[in-house]
Amino acid sequence: MRLVFFISVCSLFLACGSNPSTxxxxxxxxxxxxxxxxxxxxxxxQLLQKEKDDMDVYAQMHQLRFTETPSGVRxxxxxxxxxxxxxKPGQSVEMEYKVSLLDGTECYSSKTEGNKVFIVEAxxxxxxxxxxxxxxxxxxxxxxxxxxxxAHGLLGDFKKIPPQMPIVYDVYVK
Numbered sequence: 001m002r003l004v005f006f007i008s009v010c011s012l013f014l015a016c017g018s019n020p021s022t023x024x025x026x027x028x029x030x031x032x033x034x035x036x037x038x039x040x041x042x043x044x045x046q047l048l049q050k051e052k053d054d055m056d057v058y059a060q061m062h063q064l065r066f067t068e069t070p071s072g073v074r075x076x077x078x079x080x081x082x083x084x085x086x087x088k089p090g091q092s093v094e095m096e097y098k099v100s101l102l103d104g105t106e107c108y109s110s111k112t113e114g115n116k117v118f119i120v121e122a123x124x125x126x127x128x129x130x131x132x133x134x135x136x137x138x139x140x141x142x143x144x145x146x147x148x149x150x151a152h153g154l155l156g157d158f159k160k161i162p163p164q165m166p167i168v169y170d171v172y173v174k
Contacts, residue, residue, distance in 0.1 A: 048147065051166045055145045058102045058168070066145060073132045074145040081139025087173065089121040093133065096172040099161075102145075107160040107167070115174075126151050129169060136173055144169040 028036070055074060059066050066074035087093060094117045099108040110116065121130045128146030136142055148154075148164045156163040 047164060048149075051147050051164075054102050055147070055166055058145060064143065066143075067135070069131060069135065071128070071131045071150060072147045073128045073150060075132050075135050075142050077136065077140050077142045079141035081137045084138035084140070086137050087120055087133045089130075089134070091120050093118060093120055093138075094174040096174070098170040100168045100170075101161070102166060102168060126167070126169075128167075129171075132169070133173070136171075138173055141172045142170075144171065 055066075059074070059076075064076045064078070066076045068074045094115050096110040096115055097108075098106060098110070100106045116125070118125055120133055123130075126146060128144060128150030131150065132142075132144040132146070145166060145168055147166050151167045152161045152163075152165065154163055156165060161167060
């Protein structure tokens with residue numbers, strides 16, 4: 001009889017105990033949510049500042065004068081077109097290019113991949129290119145420094161461009 005009583009009591013305790021797989025997590029308080037958000041915002045600001053500093057170093061090392069756009073894309077027209085129309089959204093563009101990292105590592109180029117032919121602001125291409133092209137004319141040769149959020153973002157391209165990496169686009173717009 002004692003054994004039956006002991007097993008019954010043990011079963012009762014086990015049945016009433018908390019099961020971690022069914023226990024719902026306690027929601028964060030408003031203050032905790034705000035603290036978490038602020039931590040991520042601060043970390044993101046630090047990453048963006050590091051990218052800006054790295055792009056500044058690139059410009060100084062190559063002795064190029066870049067203009068920074070409101071989006072954060074920097075451009076330097078090193079060989080302006082003698083004539084040519086400004087590039088507008090919706091236009092078809094052909095572009096020779098070389099994509100590299102700030103340290104000079106070449107990732108892609110039209111010599112190996114072929115020229116890019118696309119519709120401005122309508123093609124699946126780094127958004128930084130679309131933003132930068134609006135400052136160029138057909139025939140311009142330019143360099144874009146594109147921050148990671150406008151390039152390949154948090155994950156990179158899973159091939160040659162690492163996560164959170166600004167890129168350099170050397171372009172000739174035909």
